[in-house]
Each structure stands twice: as structure tokens, then as C-alpha cells.
Amino acid sequence: xxxxxxxxxxxxxxxxxxxxxxxxxxxxxxxxxxxxxxxxxxxxxxxxxxxxxxxxxxxxxxxxxxxxxxxxxxxxxxxxxxxxxxxxxxxxxxxxxxxxxxxxxxxxxxxxxxxxxxxxxxxxxxxxxxxxxxxxxxxxxxxxxxxxxxxxxxxxxxxxxxxxxxxxxxxxxxxxxxxxxxxxxxxxxxxxxxxxxxxxxxxxxxxxxxxxxxxxxxxxxxxxxxxxxxxxxxxxxxxxxxxxxxxxxxxxxx
Numbered sequence: 001x002x003x004x005x006x007x008x009x010x011x012x013x014x015x016x017x018x019x020x021x022x023x024x025x026x027x028x029x030x031x032x033x034x035x036x037x038x039x040x041x042x043x044x045x046x047x048x049x050x051x052x053x054x055x056x057x058x059x060x061x062x063x064x065x066x067x068x069x070x071x072x073x074x075x076x077x078x079x080x081x082x083x084x085x086x087x088x089x090x091x092x093x094x095x096x097x098x099x100x101x102x103x104x105x106x107x108x109x110x111x112x113x114x115x116x117x118x119x120x121x122x123x124x125x126x127x128x129x130x131x132x133x134x135x136x137x138x139x140x141x142x143x144x145x146x147x148x149x150x151x152x153x154x155x156x157x158x159x160x161x162x163x164x165x166x167x168x169x170x171x172x173x174x175x176x177x178x179x180x181x182x183x184x185x186x187x188x189x190x191x192x193x194x195x196x197x198x199x200x201x202x203x204x205x206x207x208x209x210x211x212x213x214x215x216x217x218x219x220x221x222x223x224x225x226x227x228x229x230x231x232x233x234x235x236x237x238x239x240x241x242x243x244x245x246x247x248x249x250x251x252x253x254x
Contacts, residue, residue, distance in 0.1 A: 002082035003056070006137070007031045008233075009077060009084060011064055011124055012091030014039035016192055017143055019046045020226035021088050026055035028230060033058045033077050033084075035091065056081075064091045064120030074127040084131035086233050089121040089165075090143040094158040096197070102156070110157040117161035121168060129176065137237070138180035141229045142169050144243055146188045146251060154198075162186075166243055173241030181240040183232045188247025190220040216248035 008025045012018040013034040022032045023046070032055050036043035040061065047057045058080050062069045077084055093116045097104040121142060132138035147154035148162025165184060173182040189195060189210045196203050211218045228246050232239065245251055 003031055005029055005031050005056075006085040006135070007033065007077070007081045007083050008086035008088065009033040009035065009073075009124075009128065010088045010090060011035040011120070012037075012143075013046055014043035015046075016194060017187070017190075017222045017225045018088070018090040020222040021090065021229050022046055022050055023053060024223075024226040024230045025086070025233075026050035026053040026057075028234065029054070030086065031056040031058075031081055033060060033073070033081075035060050035062055035064070035073065037061065037063050037091065063116075064124050065115035067123050070120075070123045070127050073124075074131065078131060083135065084128055085135040085137055085139065087125065087128045087132060087140045088143070088229060089124055089140065091120055091124075092117050092143060092161075095155050097155050099153060099156050099159070105156060113155075113157040113161050114164070117158070118164045118168070121165060125172060129180065132176075133179045137233075138176075139233050140172070140176075140180060140182045141232050142182070142184040143225075144169065144184040144186040146186050146245060146247055149186055149243070149245070150251065169243060170241045177240055181232075181237070183236075183240060184243045185225055185228050185232075186243050186245045186247075187220045187225050188245070188250055190222065190225070192222060210250065213254060214248040214250040215253055218248060220246050220248065 008030045010022045013022045014036040034047050047059045060073050062073045095109045144165045145162040147159040148166045169184040
């Protein structure tokens with residue numbers, strides 16, 4: 001089928017930022033390709049909710065570090081919708097090793113983080129470019145992190161991978177313009193399961209402390225990130241190669 005509505009592909013769309021982005025796009029008139037790797041039930045819930053918001057969806061299981069699978073996902077997107085207007089590269093992973101514990105980082109763990117967070121972003125982007133070039137508003141938004149822009153308490157491979165995402169965002173903006181804009185968002189400390197796993201029993205106390213020292217007096221949410229993504233997609237048509245920090249002003253004032 002050919003779609004009269006714009007189409008967005010969101011990787012890692014089952015939960016968190018990906019789910020919020022998929023829902024925001026559905027509510028603003030987009031059909032949505034919902035990519036997931038492991039969280040099938042959560043992805044199905046996202047698809048049902050996006051359909052209830054008016055979108056047609058394509059639910060697609062794919063490890064973004066698998067090039068053949070990525071190519072098949074984009075072929076399925078073209079077959080179902082006949083177009084692609086927006087790509088949100090959100091799929092990501094990390095490990096649970098403190099940054100000072102260099103010996104605790106296994107080579108295979110490091111490689112897996114980079115395979116998903118960096119190689120995966122490249123593979124999906126490369127496969128999506130032919131369709132995005134045909135769109136009147138071809139747009140890519142990458143999920144970076146404040147950890148990729150300044151020292152943080154995040155695991156070393158995760159922080160390094162997000163620094164690579166920041167560089168890729170700027171490099172791809174130069175390579176793919178003028179047809180395709182490429183920007184990124186860099187959330188700070190964000191409410192939800194990701195930080196709950198990272199901070200464990202210290203979650204409530206440390207999040208409250210971070211909110212206290214943030215000018216806007218709270219921490220980031222997945223919906224905050226989706227809102228900024230949507231702004232970069234729907235507006236800001238002369239903006240590319242930018243990384244928008246979403247942390248309530250914390251990194252600018254501390």
C-alpha cells in the first residue's frame with residue numbers, strides 16, 4: 001500500500017523514549033514502524049496504543065546490529081507504506097559496571113554496546129536513506145545522552161558509544177544534507193526503569209537530589225524527550241547537526 005500519511009520508523013520503540021516518541025508521532029498524524037528486539041509484549045502494547053491514536057503500525061522484531069535484518073525491516077516498511085519520512089534511532093543498550101572498574105568491563109560486553117548503539121545506528125540510517133531522500137521532510141533524530149557530552153557516572157562503553165553518536169549526528173548531517181536533516185537529543189538524568197536499574201536502591205534519593213539542583217526542579221521524562229524530538233521533526237526546518245540537551249538546565253548551571 002501507499003500511504004498518504006507520513007511514516008516514521010522508531011527503533012527501540014517498546015518502552016521508554018522509543019514508546020513516547022512512537023505515541024507522539026501517532027498522535028500527530030504519522031503511521032509508525034515499531035521496532036523492537038526483545039520486549040515483544042511491550043512492543044505490542046505500544047502498537048495497540050499507537051493504533052488507538054489513529055496510526056497504522058508495522059511491528060517489526062529486529063536487532064539493529066544485524067545488517068540483513070535491518071535491510072529486511074526497511075524493505076517491509078517500503079512494502080507496507082511505500083515511504084519513510086522520519087527515522088528515530090533510539091535502540092540502545094548498556095552494562096552494569098561502574099566507570100572506575102576498568103577490569104570489570106568484558107571485551108564482548110564493550111563490543112555489544114557499540115554494536116547496538118553505534119553500528120546499529122549506522123546500519124539503520126544507511127538502509128533508510130534511499131526512502132528518506134524521497135520525502136519532502138526527510139528527518140533523522142538520534143538518541144544521544146548527556147553521558148556522551150561530558151564526564152558522568154555511566155559505564156564506560158555506554159558513555160563512549162554516546163560520544164560516537166554525537167559525532168555521527170554531526171557527520172551525517174553534513175553527508176546527508178540538504179535532503180535529510182540529522183539531529184540528536186541528549187537527555188540528562190531521566191525518570192524511569194533505566195535509571196532505576198542504574199541507581200538501584202539509591203534511585204529515589206539521588207533523583208530527588210538531582211532535581212533539587214536543576215533549575216526546573218525536576219528530572220527529565222521520556223515524554224520530555226519525545227516532545228523535543230517532535231519539535232525537531234515538525235519545526236526547526238533549518239536546523240541540522242545539532243544535539244539538544246534535555247536536562248532542565250542542570251548541565252548549563254552546575
